[in-house]
Amino acid sequence: MSEVKLFFGPQHPGMHGNASVHLYVEGDLVKKARLVPGMLHRGFEKSMENHTWMGNLALIPRVCVAEPDINEMVFAQGLETIAEVEIPERAHYIRMVIMEMTRILAHMMSLGALASPTGLYTANQWMQADRNNIQDLFEAITGHRIYHMYIVPGGVRKELPQGIETRILDFFTEFERRMPEYHALIFENPTIQARLKDNIMLPEFVVWELGVTGIGMRSAVGKPYDVRKVTPYARYDKVDFEVPVATYSDAYTRSVMKYYEIKESIRIIRQAFDMMPQGKVNVKIAPGNALKWTLPKGQTYSAVESARGEFGYYIVSDGKTQPYRIAVRGASFPQGFLGVERYMPGVRLDDAPLWYDTMGICTPEIDR
């Protein structure tokens, strides 16, 4: 049988983000896969060196579109470490609320993305409808729906608007009531199970070989490795939550774990609001105005747990108004770059989008 070369992305509806994978297919079996990045052509890391510390606020969320706040968080955290600034207690809790709401957004995006490869478009419609409601909340808090630019170095940008706590909690109470419907629609669905179960495996040795973190790792090795637990940031050490684990990592396990993580995130949001003190929401990280903020010389690695795993920035400051160098450790880099080439071959052509989705890949993190 002759080999056929197919382009998966960047316009393919099953593709996540602006990348392309060239698939060499025999019959419907992928024989070879080659990632072709470079569609994003922003050059994030280089571009960050040309923006002021505060000016970067508009650029960094774009490193992951589905989950922008992790970028703001690692950036802000890193700068606070270099500048040796202690941020107000209230800001920590507001940050946790924002981070968990974004995690829910990202997981819903990813579960919704099961729709096109499996034909279950209802899942996507529902997810998008509820994502829209969460984005309304984000708009009320931050002023924008996708790129929030709300977690800033020194705290958060503004005080929470009046009455937002009730709105958020009311929404999630209603959302939790509907969650079994999601479960019934997606995870109890025989067609979904047929496609996802015992398919697209992620064995433990691959985790160690590539350096996969996040759900990919936790579903394969059964260990609760989560940055929120192992090196708690913000105030994750003060709240009570579980990290779901498993030892058999097929596409189904990885997807259903997202469902359980959403439940945990809602728990964290409730606790954060309960524990949130009153007070200031930010401090200045340097004297003067934002055009002239300088950080002391220094370097730091700052990491958070994103929806896809450990996400970090390595930030170097040479004492100027702009970063000397920022390197991004994209959570999806191991599986999305090396993993595609080594372990996508062997799946069937119609499972390629599922492979991409359930492995937890956000392309801009790779193409940065």
Place this chain on the structure above:
Amino acid sequence: MDKKKNLFSPIKAWKYAFKKPVSFSMEDIIDRPRESENNARGFHINDHTKCIGCGACSEICPTEAIVMVKRADLEPKDGEHPERPTIDYGRCCFCALCVDICTTGSMKMSKAYVFNTTNPDTLYKMPEEIFAASGGTITGYEKTPESDLLDLVRAEMPSEASEKAKESFIELLKGYSMAQAKAEAARCIGCEICVKTCPANMHIPEYIDAVGQGDMAEGLALLYKTNPLPGVCGSICTHKCETVCAIGQRGEPIAIRWLKRYIVDNAPESMYEEVLMAPVSAPGKGRVAVVGGGAAGMSASYYLRTMGYAVDLYEAKPLMGGVARYGVPQYRMPEERLNKDVDLLKKIGVGFHVNTKVGKDITLDALHEQYDAVFLASGLPQSRSLKLENGDHPDVLYAMPFLAAARDYLRGQGEMPDVAAKVIVIGGGNVAFDVARTILRFQQEKYGHNQVSLVSLETKDILPADKEEIEEGEAEGLRYFCGFGPQGIELSEGKIAGLHTVKCLSVFDENRSFCPVFDKDQKDLIEGSQVYVAIGQMNDHAYFTPEHLDKAVLKGGKVQTDSWGQVQGMPWLFAGGDIVHGPDMIHGIADGHQAARGIDLYLQSLSQTS
């Protein structure tokens, strides 16, 4: 993980087929768009009457979407650029950093977010145009105190406590440390509104930047480009720059004067030599006489000397410095800092002729014969007198002689002026405060307590003196009688017993000209046995002979010149400083610089025609 399988589970989703859809119809998205949340970052709104065109928004914009555009319809005003921001919505990312850094708070964002066009050129607009086109009316994202990206509070200047201050003449302000100076420098947004307002057009944002980067040599060189007396200016400039500072719109203006002083105080001596001798060239182009060793005269001498002229500076008093030496008290203008600036002039080869009063010791015509050009900056050495009942009493004293005597005494060159235990000072300007606070210190030394009453026509909120003077004077125990007009002096057994005043209702008429209105029924007697008059200074034109006065034009006592300082009718004579523009240190320095350029042009043209 649970793997419950149920063929009927997904079918439950059908119940939503009978519920109201959560999505919007296509028509609604365009015609009835959903209203945004209150905080939404939509199209910009900029209040043009509030905006000062500082360009901070354009500076911070991470996508370079904001361009400052010159607006012909705006009248040029002090304290603003005739420019306003335009926004390219093809680039804008709606991050609202422009809103958060806006100096005036004029930039806001609306809730409007729908704008349809087929022509990409229409995306480049003045903010309110696209906002109006989108039909929006409601404000969305606005800056709050916590989201403000400006630093509105000054780095604190270490100063002497007022209890201790009134007992001595040591300088009150101690000067910034490096950390304080850098913190203060980081507050500047570099809008250059101050540069336009400064009479000398000093390179203010550039030298503030040099302070921020710790580059003292660069800072010093920038200072001397436009101002050869930075030490004097760093202490007592009238700081018009700070008055118009964009940060001052909502907060405390940048301490430009103190940052200048920081450079002068902290630049090492060797650096001074290196930086300042660099532009000086050997004399050989001509000879110029400068009359008056004050700010304008010294400034002209420096620049003429750097241009290659041999300069002789004539001063009537024994020391150079003018008002900085014989007017301003030592707690504001210490001797050492002034000496530093004066010594520099000597070092670059300006010939000093002290104790030489032009018009008495040497005539103006003699100078004309000896030199190629003459720069006249004799200043305002005489006090303006006040016509009062019993105003000719010997205990009615005037500001200028008193301040000069006070400085002489502190320099160890004279007796302590004889101040009474209860003193009245008439006037509301900086000079009146100088007199009052100097007397206060002498009283403290002589009697151990003080009683100085300051009488001014203006009420406290419109006093012409600096705010700091008023506050510091109050802390030191000055008694204010603001809004009172002096009527006459009460005598008792040949000695002054007090000053009769009446309530002053208004100082200026509708045309802003001086025309005080009094309420004669509200009388008061302020106690005191000495009266000091500090209501302004006058010039002394004794050096002008009748022939000169035929040619030169004097208007209201001020010498009329062209923009280069050249006196009309006498091309060899240039004038500047207080005798042309009224009392102002920095204006004098600017006049000196401008006249130096004028003299250079004049002499160059002479040599070319001959």
